Amino acid sequence: MTGKRSVFFISDRTGITAEMLGRSLLTQFDLGLEQHTLPFTHSIARARDAVQRINEANRVNKARSMVFSSIIDDEIRAVVHSADALVFDLFETFVGPLEAELKLHSSHTIGRSHGMIDSKSYDVRIDAMNYALCHDDGGNTHQYDQADIILIGVSRCGKTPTCIYLALQYGVYAANYPLTEEDLLGGRLREPLLPHRRKLYGLTIQPERLARIRSERRRNTVYASLRQCQYEVARAKGLMEKAKMPMSDTTVMSIEEIASTIVHERKLRRRL
Amino acid sequence: MTGKRSVFFISDRTGITAEMLGRSLLTQFDLGLEQHTLPFTHSIARARDAVQRINEANRVNKARSMVFSSIIDDEIRAVVHSADALVFDLFETFVGPLEAELKLHSSHTIGRSHGMIDSKSYDVRIDAMNYALCHDDGGNTHQYDQADIILIGVSRCGKTPTCIYLALQYGVYAANYPLTEEDLLGGRLREPLLPHRRKLYGLTIQPERLARIRSERRRNTVYASLRQCQYEVARAKGLMEKAKMPMSDTTVMSIEEIASTIVHERKLRRRL
16 A cells, blocks of 8 residues: 655756666656656755655655765765665766776766756757758758668658667668659659669558547547548558668557657667 | 777667767767767667677777767676776766665656657657747747737847757747847837737847858848847847847857756746
């Protein structure tokens, strides 16, 4: 029997790493959680505020809170540890063994990951993202030489978010090309794609899911009808198979999974 | 004295969590690392391949590799642990204490975080990303009612990637509005922004950095000149101050940091 619990993600920077690890672990448990992220906890005063919030949550929930902390500074960490909570200290847990293994001291420097910008990798991400935006939805096909990968698929199968995620997470230059009525009727690859066959990657999706996605925005249209989706998906698959294109079914995949699958399968060079 | 080392991020899904935590920890050490991500290690056979690659790297580097593993299945994890490496097992490290605290057994189910799509949160992310794309660069200002936040700034100060990241990571609806020559000359907020004052957030940047960013794409133009950047940034700041807009200087911030700062400062409701 478990009542409501609070979980706090505390960080001296964005808290994204602590959140990601903590959430990933907590999905292994079937329980209701109230989640709080306390980013930029980079002073003793802020850490004390955090402790107060944690202890207050304990009182309200009548249950001890959990804390995932990625704080680096020793003094600030000590304050966080004074909370009446189960504290998972990502830094302390791993840095000791790393120091022993590497025979090096860690720098104990805040913000080397999501902070204190590495301007080269910033530029790569922005440039790759601009590439994705300029080459979204069949735009600027004459610049496909620069693409690392070109995603093909019917409207709303996940091409755009995947391209953007490929840019942000991996620094990969991804274009996408929608299969239109004309492509589907023709049943083969059109001109701008032909010189880039080796970069093509197909995204497919189950028609039922596609119809649901399309209906969110354009309910009761032919475009969103199951019949239309079935037609488009079947035609698109036929075209991709004929072109011997590698492909993935995105129906039950998250954006991260689609992107990571493509990078892995196609052995794309990561710039990040 | 430390030679080259290899670090492996091994996961039964995308490996993004293992990468993020591992990289964040390793930035604390000043050493050259060769990084490998082995996603979708979800079978004994794949785990054995991974072990082979790790041991091979040890031989080449003449140094023990490091492994960050987020594999959940006990048997597959056991194979990974058989590698001659310093293995950080994210699952094992934290799940035991979590089980004890929660008095629950973990489900040991693969892919509950970045996999096995949670279709509601998928829809939110995609919808928020579409919002960001449709409301990029001053587009569709008549739909600002739906915005959670509207970023204001000169060209290339980081508005677009921040809006997209806000969508992907937080499910926040973010529009952005570029300050053009006309805005800067006028020195005050233009019509479409006036009803939404409380949603406005300014991004500023140091002129030197802005000139460098603009030069990447359009070298030797007035647009990219330091003088032009100085003029625009000064005018933009004046306008934002006059409008009493909250703002951040993005010069040394990563996209994650800008986004996280905005969510935190403006207490935006996260949908993810």
